[in-house]
Amino acid sequence: MTVTLPSTKTAATREALGPTLVRLRQEGLDIAVVDGDLGASTTARDFGKAYPERFISVGIAEQNMIGVAAGLAAAGKIAVASTFAAFLPGRCFDQIRISVAHTRLNVKLVASHGGISVGEDGISAQAIEDLALMASLPGFNVIVPADVVEAAQAIETALRQEGPFFIRCGRAKVPVIYDDAYRFQLGKAHQFRDGKDATIIALGIMVKPAIDAAETLAAEGIDCRVLNMATLRPLDEEAILAAARDTGAIVTAEEHLVHCGLGALVSQIITGNRPVPMGFVGMKDRYAESGHADELLQKYGLTAGGIAQEVRVVLKRK
Amino acid sequence: MLAAAGSGHPGGSLSAVEIVTALYGRIMRHNPQQPLWPDRDRLILSKGHAAPVVYAALAECGYFPVEELTTLRKLGSRLQGHTFIYYQPGTHELRTPIQSVPGIEMSAGSLGQGLSFSIGQAIAARIDGRDSRIYCLLGDGELDEGQVWEAAMCAAHHKLDNLTAIIDRNCIQNDGFCADIMGTEPLREKWEAFGWHVIEVDGHNLHAVIDALTTAKEVKNQPAAIIAHTIKGKGVSFMENNPVYHGKAPTPEEAERALAELA
Numbered sequence: 001m002t003v004t005l006p007s008t009k010t011a012a013t014r015e016a017l018g019p020t021l022v023r024l025r026q027e028g029l030d031i032a033v034v035d036g037d038l039g040a041s042t043t044a045r046d047f048g049k050a051y052p053e054r055f056i057s058v059g060i061a062e063q064n065m066i067g068v069a070a071g072l073a074a075a076g077k078i079a080v081a082s083t084f085a086a087f088l089p090g091r092c093f094d095q096i097r098i099s100v101a102h103t104r105l106n107v108k109l110v111a112s113h114g115g116i117s118v119g120e121d122g123i124s125a126q127a128i129e130d131l132a133l134m135a136s137l138p139g140f141n142v143i144v145p146a147d148v149v150e151a152a153q154a155i156e157t158a159l160r161q162e163g164p165f166f167i168r169c170g171r172a173k174v175p176v177i178y179d180d181a182y183r184f185q186l187g188k189a190h191q192f193r194d195g196k197d198a199t200i201i202a203l204g205i206m207v208k209p210a211i212d213a214a215e216t217l218a219a220e221g222i223d224c225r226v227l228n229m230a231t232l233r234p235l236d237e238e239a240i241l242a243a244a245r246d247t248g249a250i251v252t253a254e255e256h257l258v259h260c261g262l263g264a265l266v267s268q269i270i271t272g273n274r275p276v277p278m279g280f281v282g283m284k285d286r287y288a289e290s291g292h293a294d295e296l297l298q299k300y301g302l303t304a305g306g307i308a309q310e311v312r313v314v315l316k317r318k
Numbered sequence: 319m320l321a322a323a324g325s326g327h328p329g330g331s332l333s334a335v336e337i338v339t340a341l342y343g344r345i346m347r348h349n350p351q352q353p354l355w356p357d358r359d360r361l362i363l364s365k366g367h368a369a370p371v372v373y374a375a376l377a378e379c380g381y382f383p384v385e386e387l388t389t390l391r392k393l394g395s396r397l398q399g400h401t402f403i404y405y406q407p408g409t410h411e412l413r414t415p416i417q418s419v420p421g422i423e424m425s426a427g428s429l430g431q432g433l434s435f436s437i438g439q440a441i442a443a444r445i446d447g448r449d450s451r452i453y454c455l456l457g458d459g460e461l462d463e464g465q466v467w468e469a470a471m472c473a474a475h476h477k478l479d480n481l482t483a484i485i486d487r488n489c490i491q492n493d494g495f496c497a498d499i500m501g502t503e504p505l506r507e508k509w510e511a512f513g514w515h516v517i518e519v520d521g522h523n524l525h526a527v528i529d530a531l532t533t534a535k536e537v538k539n540q541p542a543a544i545i546a547h548t549i550k551g552k553g554v555s556f557m558e559n560n561p562v563y564h565g566k567a568p569t570p571e572e573a574e575r576a577l578a579e580l581a
Contacts, residue, residue, distance in 0.1 A: 064434045064468035071438020098428045105406040
């Protein structure tokens with residue numbers, strides 16, 4: 001079964017933020033945005049141009065950024081705070097923990113430039129631990145959209161639904177895989193193709209390579225189910241257990257460390273309920289380096305080829 | 319209250335008594351029957367370990383029964399060791415936190431965060447056109463935290479004249495005297511350099527404190543910082559200026575002696 005994509009366009013998921021915020025404000029949502037001097041890169045600045053009185057620049061001060069967002073939310077606003085994923089949560093984890101996580105305040109964290117596809121800026125800008133940190137917090141919704149269409153819908157979901165949200169976007173342009181008919185659902189995986197031999201569970205920019213890997217494997221007679229697990233927390237446990245039951249082997253794929261992100265969280269559900277052989281594609285306990293996004297993804301195995309190979313290896317353990 | 323709990327922070331609570339009394343008793347517009355009144359003034363307790371003095375003031379004002387004070391820090395009590403708030407999702411029509419204890423505005427305990435939170439509240443009031451004033455009570459040891467200075471820059475940059483910070487300058491922190499642990503003086507010059515209007519006051523002269531807070535309300539185009547010169551453990555002879563009582567609760571016998579002295 002071949003998956004047909006809606007277009008050959010590419011776009012960065014970060015491009016969804018500014019326009020979505022502006023549109024939702026036009027619809028009357030009581031939004032206030034706190035920015036850490038990266039609004040031009042995260043596109044939050046589009047909101048600032050349209051609504052300067054609701055756009056609070058705090059400069060390069062992430063701890064203060066979180067506190068200001070929490071105070072806005074406590075006073076009734078839908079507070080959005082945005083900067084790079086390396087700094088959010090990296091630079092302000094305690095603030096998020098104390099002011100947003102346990103209080104359950106209405107704060108939406110949109111972290112851009114997640115993963116190694118940040119590229120040339122190098123390690124300090126490449127967040128590969130951010131999902132682990134955010135997933136550790138009870139009550140926090142964590143979403144990693146696969147493309148700009150899903151990103152816009154995820155941001156809208158976060159702004160319309162109460163409670164803390166963390167949405168991780170990326171710098172690099174990636175293929176658009178959804179069209180306007182798509183409906184993102186919080187906590188529900190989206191199945192791209194069904195299969196019976198193995199399941200590839202991917203999120204973020206690894207979803208398209210997962211689809212491509214499944215195509216390659218299909219030609220070898222290996223029939224893979226492909227799931228976009230855009231919501232990391234709360235995980236779609238039902239879909240994960242069904243994958244184990246129906247296909248008997250799972251490979252996860254993420255632009256993140258495998259020992260503490262999607263792979264680790266899926267493992268916990270599998271081992272506790274329905275153990276099956278598992279494989280993991282992602283960063284293997286090390287940092288990357290400066291380089292072009294495509295080169296880095298290739299070097300560290302975050303590719304369709306890397307996923308396909310991991311599936312072949314896992315199938316031997318079935 | 320602290321003796322009943324068996325743990326807590328008497329020194330920094332006693333040093334803030336007049337400040338908290340002035341705020342709840344005279345200065346702030348607030349309503350114990352309507353703790354979430356949108357136009358209320360707000361006290362953000364950044365030095366969250368001084369929760370006992372704020373709980374006491376709230377109880378005296380009628381936010382909750384005075385008898386509840388002896389439940390401080392006990393399992394199942396609303397009176398957590400450091401103040402906390404909890405927002406119950408699903409109550410979309412309120413869109414403000416359901417305070418764990420009526421009158422408490424922020425979850426505290428991790429120092430250095432309250433001023434940032436206060437800025438968010440002050441800006442929200444400005445966006446909405448409300449004339450609420452936001453008061454933030456900080457400790458002087460707390461000024462070690464860099465986030466305080468991020469917030470100080472930010473409040474002045476955004477000309478938040480509906481925000482007043484009060485620094486409880488009792489010169490002692492957990493491990494000893496501030497001058498020995500980490501010197502933060504001169505405070506006046508620092509806050510002025512960060513763009514704040516500074517007022518210094520004897521933190522135990524109630525009328526002077528009220529005057530200072532009243533003057534702060536008139537400051538325009540910049541936030542105001544009141545440096546209150548205080549004595550940690552004020553009013554209890556064996557606690558005054560004694561770092562030990564930063565984080566050590568009195569025994570029941572000590573509590574009796576202390577209360578006798580304070581009477």
